[in-house]
Amino acid sequence: MTTTPMLDSPATPLARPRRVERLVVGRPTSDGAGVKLTRVLTQDLQRRLDPFLMLDAFGSDDADDYIAGFPNHPHRGFETVTYMIAGRMRHRDSAGHEGLLSNGGVQWMTAGRGIIHSELPEQEQGRMEGFQLWLNLPAKDKMVPAWYRDIPAGEIPHWRAPGVDVGVIAGHAGSGDGAVAGAMQREHTEPFYLDIHLDAGARFQQPLPAGHHAFVYVYRGEAMVGETAVPAQRMAILTQDEAADGVALATGDQPVRALLIAGRPLREPIAQYGPFVMNSQEQIFQAVEDFRAGRLG
Incomplete structure (x- = not known):
């Protein structure tokens, strides 16, 4: 990786940034009615990256890869966070919510005790690109009423410094008096969801609570995360270290x-069957029965 002189972001310097524990290559798959995507955070990583259950990355200029979308399907027991980099997707659900997710916007949905929704493209050509993250709910909140919020691009706060632009979807960016609070906050999982844009030769440091599980997913270029080069389409799982105080990212030319996604682990049992994530198999059986009987959503 070719290096050039660095532009410092004016945040409090980290004393001990986290290291990269390992790099993960996503698994190509399809979901919905045949939408092609890459599953970056797979089910075998749920314990290691608790409270996060899944991260899908999608991106294509070929309408055949996305045009069928995600027709009506159920969820129970967690939250979905859909971040649209490019394209237009219409959301409708059984709670009466409807919204158009477009360039730079976020859809934050709490499935809670149950919801049935669809996510269908409103374009027949051009690029569709983005991410869907699944965030677990604590046991006490798994049966809360369903909830939904559309966050247009213009409502997402940004933290900026020379060569650095950070979209703050959840949590906060920066530190001290210069910190910028995100569009969303969650009490129990305390998630960070930052979209970090670095110019050539820039670097950015983000403080993180030592107990949070954290990872970085690079989707353009190649980043240095600590001392490890992380190429595009790779997830870097960050080490757990009680003495670590954050993560440092830098670019070359x-x-x-x-x-950057991080959250406080729930450390509760995880039982998953497709779109249902609960704490026991008995609760999963109940979710399936409720769905078949028309009681879900």
């Missing part, structure tokens, strides 16, 4: 775009 090319710009970088990356997601």
Whole structure:
């Protein structure tokens, strides 16, 4: 990786940034009615990256890869966070919510005790690109009423410094008096969801609570995360270290775009059957029965 002189972001310097524990290559798959995507955070990583259950990345200029979308399907027991980099997707659900997710916007949905929704493209050509993250709910909140919020691009706060632009979807960016609060906050999982844009030769440091599980997903360019080069379409799982105080990202001679996602683990049992995520098999059986009987959503 070619290096150039760095532009410092004016945040409090980290004393001990986290290291990269390992790099993960996503698994190509399809979901919905045949939408092609890459499953980056797979089910075998749910314990390691608790409270996060799944991260899907999708991106294509070929309408055949996305045009069928995600027709009506159920969810129970967690939250979905859909971040649209490019394209238009219409959301409708059984609670009466409807919204158009478009360039730079976020849809945050709490499935809670149950919801049935659809996500269908409103374009027949052009690029569709984005991410869907599944965030677990604590046991006490798994049966809360369903909830939904559309966050247009213009409502997402940004933290900026020379060569650095961070979209703050959840949590906060920066530190101290210069910190910028995100569009969303969650009490129990305390998630960070940052979209970090770095110019060539820039670097960015983000403080994180030592107990949070954290990862970086690079989707443009190649980033240095600590001392490890992380190429595009790779997830870097960050080490757990009680003495660590955050994560440091830097670029070489090319710009970088990356997601930094972190959250406080729930450390509760995880039982999953497709779109239902609960704490026991008995609760899963009940979710399936409720769905078949028309009681879900």
